Amino acid sequence: MRLAVTALAATLFGQLLAGTATAAPQPPTPAPPTGRAVWEPCASPSGEGTFECATVQVPVDWKRPRGATLDLALARHRATDPARRIGSLLINPGGPGGSGVGFAFSAPDSFSPELLERFDVVGFDPRGVGLSNPVKCDSDRVADQSALLYPDSAASFSALRAANRALGENCRDLTGPLVDHMDTASVVRDMDAIRAALGERRISYYGVSYGTGIGQQYAERYPHRVRAMTLDSNMDHSLDRWSYQKTETVAMEESYGQFANWCARTPSCALHGRDTRALFRSLLDRAAAGELVLPGGPPYTVTPQDIQSVAFGSMYDPADWFVFAADLAALDASDPAAARSLRERGEPTEFAYLPVTCQDYDFDVPSYATLARYERALARVAPVTRLSSLAWSDLTGCQNWPTEVTNPPHRLDVDGTPKILVTNSRYDVATPYSWGSNAARQIGREAAFLTYDGVGHGDYWLSPCARDAIDTYLLTLKTPRKGAHCPAVWPTGPTAQRQSGNLVNPLPTLVGTGRHG
Template sequence: MLVVGALATALVGQFLAGTAVAAPSAETVKTPSPGRIAWEPCESPSGQGTFECATIQVPIDWKRPHGATIGLAINRHLATDPARRIGSLLINPGGPGGSGVDFAYSAPQSFSPELLERFDIVGFDPRGVGRSNPVTCDTDQVNAQAAQLYPDSAASFAALREANRALGESCRDLTGPLVENMDTTSVVRDMDAIRAGLGEKRISYYGVSYGTGIGQQYAERYPHRVRAMTIDSNMDHSLDPWTYQKTETIAMEESYGQFADWCARTASCVLHDRDARALFDSLYKRADAGELVLPGDPPYTFTTQDLQSLAFGYMYDPADWFQFADNLAYLDAPDAAAARSVGKRGEPTEFAYLPVMCQDYDFDVPSYGTLARFERELARRAPVTRLSSLAWTDLTGCQNWPTEVTNPPHRLRVDGTPPILVTNSRYDVATPHSWGSNAARQIGREAVFLTYDGVGHGDYWMSPCARDAIDTYLLTLKAPRNGTHCPAVWPTGPSAQRQSPTGGLVNPLPELLGTGTRGSTM
């Protein structure tokens, strides 16, 4: 199954420059305690593990702590060795829009037995996501906006701005005042309310992708409430719009280059004896000319945006590269007798991604001319893939968004935490290595930086070496040496199951993070 537009905007939230604001310390930030959480037994979809579920109430607007509230859905997988239980490990899979409840439900298949023994694995659906009062928007407005995300003139840029405002206003009309309070700062306050409800003085945390942004800002605001923190595949909340586009685009170009090189040296790759870079360039030019038409009833004209989104999605996990090579070969020579279903872009029913992104980052550009200059310069720097579909639709999707940028980008100011383990793949298409290294520099002496020298998003499931380092740190507080490198792991054969190389664990991110989040679906 060839699915196109795998991530209208993905795993990932990120980036731009804005006014630096002082981060309040834990001493100046009071978290109203919701009281102890009233847990009740519940069952995971798989039936595996022992779980409890609950709902806690938090203010819609933390500036009005005694005002209207919403319920946050939370769950926990109970430590399998309660006599040796360390405490609670809060987790978040990214997005914005990924369900932390579903992430916790996946724990028996996705986290090591050692973590399951010693921690209660606690997941929560962030405000506006999943079971926590989900943001909903008019589907027609979502689709109208999706058609405008790649403007090619001043007129189409103006139409995009109108579509963005109409979409944002529909989200507000259908969801209510929560839409004005979707920024990560509010999520951090929610997470500390969960900590208080758990009765924990300090928490351990594992966040991946956009979940690293939550972790970074939690450490900034509540440094003395952290026992241990691993942030895996990191955001950089300090970047200006151009640097964000540039770093994401270079990451896409480099990741595709790693795929092309792997295919050239892997005899079982269907493109083994072809130049995969030249093939992509040829497909792009055919799509740009409207000549990449796939058989079907009716036939489907494959666009450059379809091609870029397809490639972007397959860079999340090299385990899918055999299938990606098959799909590129099919695109090059479609077989009417074996026509493949080509998914266009998904129809979201919930839409938390842009309400978070457009309050966390100031993406506005002054004119179509600026956007066009960006596009030309990106294509110069990335002559094969041209741009990052994630970065581009983040940028274009937030133009003229109707809510305020309430959590503007700034450099992290973390002081007083224990060591924070910061990990990043060398070739991460959604959260580039430069973001991780820059986040570690901003955190400063509290940061320990580990690089996985392969391709992919979510080091815990890409690398046995990284997983062992993360487990050891969370369990014992013994961090690896700063600057540690873990060797790349390459796929050796097609696999029907998305198992990571880390002891047979199943990588949960592709199913947790779908269209409209910092993740991918295949």
């Protein structure tokens, strides 16, 4: 669910795409770089489940394996039926910036009993995240940059470039040289070091959102070390900067269209009977004119970016649509109930998102004129929503970023893995359907592609059908038939929760920034 924290800092309704990463106890003393992980008992924040924690030491720069090192934090939930244990299931919740340790601690509530019986569920905080030497940046600088992510002139574009450079250098000053080695290719090398430390010849893997990017590139580099791999809600690392913007913007427009259609047929929607598309266009126009001022406390002038960011976050899970519709109605009426307090500023804050994104994609544009041309073209592609706030902040946030693009976009070249299960929602605002289908095509004969015909991000928790297919594959290696689809699931009442059985999507409580479920 992938807005950078800079794009979320002023989100109007307080519906941040996620909370802060779940904190874990400080892990034990690290094992040697070439040794097995040394596990010690540790408690989850909830006190539920039985867990062990460890660290694995890896180089900061994999090109200099004997140089400086960092410790990667791990947590695992042991298989509850050890006599039938299959092996380790590595998991990643996305981001960049999502805590795999927190994801592992959520395993008893997040994954099916069948997976918990047969696998050690192992989560790790990627380099620069959580307990793995987190990237730190001054939140004042983050907020300063956030205010400039939508430039409207050559002068404001120059100010943005300067703010990006200052933020990146500040992150380096507060964190150290790790900031220059945050690319996904390095994370892939880290993951194989974890595999070795687990004593596994081959691993099983479940990655969602940005976690699919890690999985895709792991399969590319280490095809014979994969037992099974599920890629849920897929990245597409082959895209140039315009294709990235266009596909994300189309996904936003289509997802909002599904919301509007649902509202039209659902009497309990707060906007039922109204033209929901026209309302959204009107709110954007009023905000652009400075006419949306919310009373209460100090008056707050709503920006178009506020509205787009909230809409984007609300497309992650249709369970949020009842609240989203009520928020739009309150905003239209300038109801002070629509306002929420902003985040505090001035302290160092964890900020892994741009250090990874700006090393994985080449987003630099030559001038403000190019950026303005993009914005006009996107508004033609998406006349209601106009752009994807996530994709736009990725583009603008990486202008003049001080680190190199060390892992540039490329088409996947996967050869020699077992079948990989690739799954994507038909209307996914964060990782568009076209990304999933394109990733499956790039993987080729090794891929089995499953479509969830609904709206949202993170199919495992949106669709009981998709969850069952993923479980079956991870347990038995049996993939769905070619061209398989799972039916859409729609919310039916204001209290409806999007759950598969008794499983709840944990990711919004685990990840504070970036793409995640």
